[in-house]
Amino acid sequence: MRPDRHARTMLPIPDRPSPGLTTYDAKDPDTAYPPIEPLLPPEGAPNVLIVLIDDTGFGASSAFGGPCATPNAEKLAAGGLKYNRFHTTALCAPTRAAMLSGRNHHSVGMGSITETATSAPGNSSLKPNTKAPLAMTLKLNGYSTAQFGKCHEVPVWQSSPMGPFDAWPSGGGGFEAFYGFIGGENNQWDPALYEGTTPVEPPATPEEGYHLTEDLADHAVSWIRTQKALMPDKPFFVYFAPGATHAPHHVPKEWADKYTGTFADGWDVQRKKTFARQKELGVIPADAELTPRHAEIPAWDDMPAELKPVLEREMEVYAGFLEHTDHHVGRVIDAIDDLGVLDNTLIYYIIGDNGASAEGTVNGAFNEMANFNGMAALETPEFMLSKMDEFGTPTSYNHYAVGWAWAMDAPFQWTKQVASHWGGTRNGTIVHWPAGITEKGGLRSQFTHCIDVAPTILEAAGLPEPTMVNGVQQSPIEGTSMLYSFDEPDAAERHDLQYFEMFGNRGVYYKGWSAVTKHRTPWVMVGGTLAAFDDDVWELYDGSTDYSQSRDVSAEYPDKLHDLQRLFLIEAVKYNVLPIDDRTADRLNADIAGRPTLIRGTSQQFFPGMGRLSENSVVSIKNKSFSVTAEVDVPDGGANGVIIAQGGRFGGWSLYVKDGRAKFVYNVLGIQEFATEADQPIPAGTHQVRVEFAYDGGGLAKGGDVTLYHDGEVAGNGRVGATQPMVFSADETTDIGYESGTAVSTDYTPQTSRFTGKIHWVQIDLGDDDHDHFIDPDERMRVAMARQ
Numbered sequence: 001m002r003p004d005r006h007a008r009t010m011l012p013i014p015d016r017p018s019p020g021l022t023t024y025d026a027k028d029p030d031t032a033y034p035p036i037e038p039l040l041p042p043e044g045a046p047n048v049l050i051v052l053i054d055d056t057g058f059g060a061s062s063a064f065g066g067p068c069a070t071p072n073a074e075k076l077a078a079g080g081l082k083y084n085r086f087h088t089t090a091l092c093a094p095t096r097a098a099m100l101s102g103r104n105h106h107s108v109g110m111g112s113i114t115e116t117a118t119s120a121p122g123n124s125s126l127k128p129n130t131k132a133p134l135a136m137t138l139k140l141n142g143y144s145t146a147q148f149g150k151c152h153e154v155p156v157w158q159s160s161p162m163g164p165f166d167a168w169p170s171g172g173g174g175f176e177a178f179y180g181f182i183g184g185e186n187n188q189w190d191p192a193l194y195e196g197t198t199p200v201e202p203p204a205t206p207e208e209g210y211h212l213t214e215d216l217a218d219h220a221v222s223w224i225r226t227q228k229a230l231m232p233d234k235p236f237f238v239y240f241a242p243g244a245t246h247a248p249h250h251v252p253k254e255w256a257d258k259y260t261g262t263f264a265d266g267w268d269v270q271r272k273k274t275f276a277r278q279k280e281l282g283v284i285p286a287d288a289e290l291t292p293r294h295a296e297i298p299a300w301d302d303m304p305a306e307l308k309p310v311l312e313r314e315m316e317v318y319a320g321f322l323e324h325t326d327h328h329v330g331r332v333i334d335a336i337d338d339l340g341v342l343d344n345t346l347i348y349y350i351i352g353d354n355g356a357s358a359e360g361t362v363n364g365a366f367n368e369m370a371n372f373n374g375m376a377a378l379e380t381p382e383f384m385l386s387k388m389d390e391f392g393t394p395t396s397y398n399h400y401a402v403g404w405a406w407a408m409d410a411p412f413q414w415t416k417q418v419a420s421h422w423g424g425t426r427n428g429t430i431v432h433w434p435a436g437i438t439e440k441g442g443l444r445s446q447f448t449h450c451i452d453v454a455p456t457i458l459e460a461a462g463l464p465e466p467t468m469v470n471g472v473q474q475s476p477i478e479g480t481s482m483l484y485s486f487d488e489p490d491a492a493e494r495h496d497l498q499y500f501e502m503f504g505n506r507g508v509y510y511k512g513w514s515a516v517t518k519h520r521t522p523w524v525m526v527g528g529t530l531a532a533f534d535d536d537v538w539e540l541y542d543g544s545t546d547y548s549q550s551r552d553v554s555a556e557y558p559d560k561l562h563d564l565q566r567l568f569l570i571e572a573v574k575y576n577v578l579p580i581d582d583r584t585a586d587r588l589n590a591d592i593a594g595r596p597t598l599i600r601g602t603s604q605q606f607f608p609g610m611g612r613l614s615e616n617s618v619v620s621i622k623n624k625s626f627s628v629t630a631e632v633d634v635p636d637g638g639a640n641g642v643i644i645a646q647g648g649r650f651g652g653w654s655l656y657v658k659d660g661r662a663k664f665v666y667n668v669l670g671i672q673e674f675a676t677e678a679d680q681p682i683p684a685g686t687h688q689v690r691v692e693f694a695y696d697g698g699g700l701a702k703g704g705d706v707t708l709y710h711d712g713e714v715a716g717n718g719r720v721g722a723t724q725p726m727v728f729s730a731d732e733t734t735d736i737g738y739e740s741g742t743a744v745s746t747d748y749t750p751q752t753s754r755f756t757g758k759i760h761w762v763q764i765d766l767g768d769d770d771h772d773h774f775i776d777p778d779e780r781m782r783v784a785m786a787r788q
Helices: 071-078 092-099 134-139 212-230 253-257 266-281 305-338 368-372 381-386 402-408 450-460 558-574 777-786
Strands: 047-052 081-083 144-151 177-182 193-195 198-200 236-241 345-350 429-432 442-444 497-502 505-510 513-517 539-542 603-606 626-634 641-648 651-658 661-668 672-677 685-695 704-710 713-720 734-736 758-766
Touching: 047 092, 047 305, 047 450, 071 305, 071 345, 071 429, 092 144, 092 450, 134 144, 134 236, 134 450, 144 212, 177 212, 212 236, 212 305, 236 305, 253 305, 266 305, 266 402, 305 345, 305 381, 305 402, 345 450, 497 558, 505 558, 513 558, 539 558, 626 641, 641 758, 651 685, 661 685, 661 704, 661 713, 672 704
Parallel strands: 047 236, 047 345, 081 442, 144 177, 144 236
Antiparallel strands: 081 429, 177 193, 193 198, 345 429, 497 505, 505 513, 513 539, 603 758, 626 685, 626 758, 641 651, 641 734, 651 661, 661 672, 672 713, 685 704, 704 713
């Protein structure tokens, strides 16, 4: 093996030309220069694939005893190792930021999600340039790098089409290629996609069989094949992060139908079945105990009988979704195997960026936007039953009930967002690397954490931790390499101290012991009373005899509890956890929180071709009067198409032209549609088309009168009976001159939505009757959290 001649602690690696003879004439026989060699990492450095599944609990996948078939995870585990004490942060964006940097989530500014960022260093959503991402380090050492799927680490004020793109994967994230979406969740059938930083449309429609996970796998497979065809000597780093299995739970019907009848016994029985299977597989210790159901989680037997068929279907759809996701992960792995490079590819298959999501309410949802808008009452048992066959299809935006999330976290307590307990933070993980791991089908039980992934990869590649990246001195990586455990099943764990915190739910692990306190229940976002931090009740668990945190021994070991509480505070100071922040309204008000905002004032102008504008990028028309004015050129014979549209099939509004006539449609949650159409066509030539909405007032979600104008003359009148008070969509956007994603109105499709005339400009002006103050602060926080 040749010695590595590069000084790799400083990145980019400084050019160091060798001194020697310089001849005058290139034909001189003494002229000699070494050949130009592409930059490569040290000899033997493996390819790397990280697969990160979304919102999947420890007890969901069949690889870890769950009811959802994941044959590719099982196959990978049979040739590698399972880690049954691997931990995340309890939330998606913090886990991703921590994993990709090797630092704790508050260290890289991601103490929460980007939508609730503050100016405090631990919660700013801004990664310090002293903590370069793993992908950047690998790229600057000669790796080819690519990301496919979800990126929820972009600060909200940087997520518009104008960037800046420093936090985007292919902007400053170190990935040479990116294909996926920016944000917390996406419609699997009609996603808002980016290639690099450029918005692109899906290559097919749901009717043509399109699904996002399959599309992401197609792109990953194509990129890997191309990389190996053109650069066979250069290793790759691929980060495959599908939005699955985050809500909405979208999957082809045949995958959900595989599980028909499987969950008829309900979530209490399912947890017991999973627990027994986990012991049978040996993925939990023989003496582990199944933690009981907390009072906040309803018993299956207490659920309304008429709702149980719907609840069953919710879980059938989720199980099919996870199996479908595993299938497409398997396609990526098979492509690597077909290229003959699987043996020297280090694969992390992390089954969940946090515990299962309990953000779907006690009953689950057909369209989770109803709950986000405080209108869940619209989804009655009768309504849910009428929609049962549509769950998982393109006409749904569904989520499962809290009880199923709890069941999918067996054998642990609690769920996603609860960083204090293993149900929120322990995720089954598989590591596969035949060239670097001797044992096949092994189990590892050392304490590990998502911040350990980056240092493991660097050690496996023979790369030093960089001290300087792009001219900035780097702070030390905070994770611990897991490489020591690959061939030493009984090696003493090296990562023996770790804090956890999310929205005041907090804890600390130290040498087998964990001290934890739950401050907030994820699905109780309105009306719940939060205790003062000092009044939170702490629990103590001895991990040496209690794998699942089932026996609180705080009364028996008060001194140990006090020691660990103090240790939590020390770690909290060290890693920017303080001040602990459980605020609601203040974190959602950008001015109070101290983060920038794109939108100011009561008027906003748009121009043709603008699109993919998130709700953070557009003035809010909710709970108030507003007008939309557009100057357009109409050709002889009339025009058709969208002038401006916000939202989509599951809620939004659109001003468009149909058969030459202006039309305004307000779509409430895909359940009610209110349309106002002009009495006569817009004449040919240049004209101003205007819609005025006069809000009824008196509270939230009220209706109002609609008036259409041509050049200031009344052209039509109508009525909107109700409006959405909080949010139109988690992923749909505002577009000018067309509509991307799904369509607000059935009068057109995204493919037929383009305006056939010419748009000069469009302007939204808000009235002075803003009823925004009626929105309870806790309600705002609930919506922000439910969307992440």
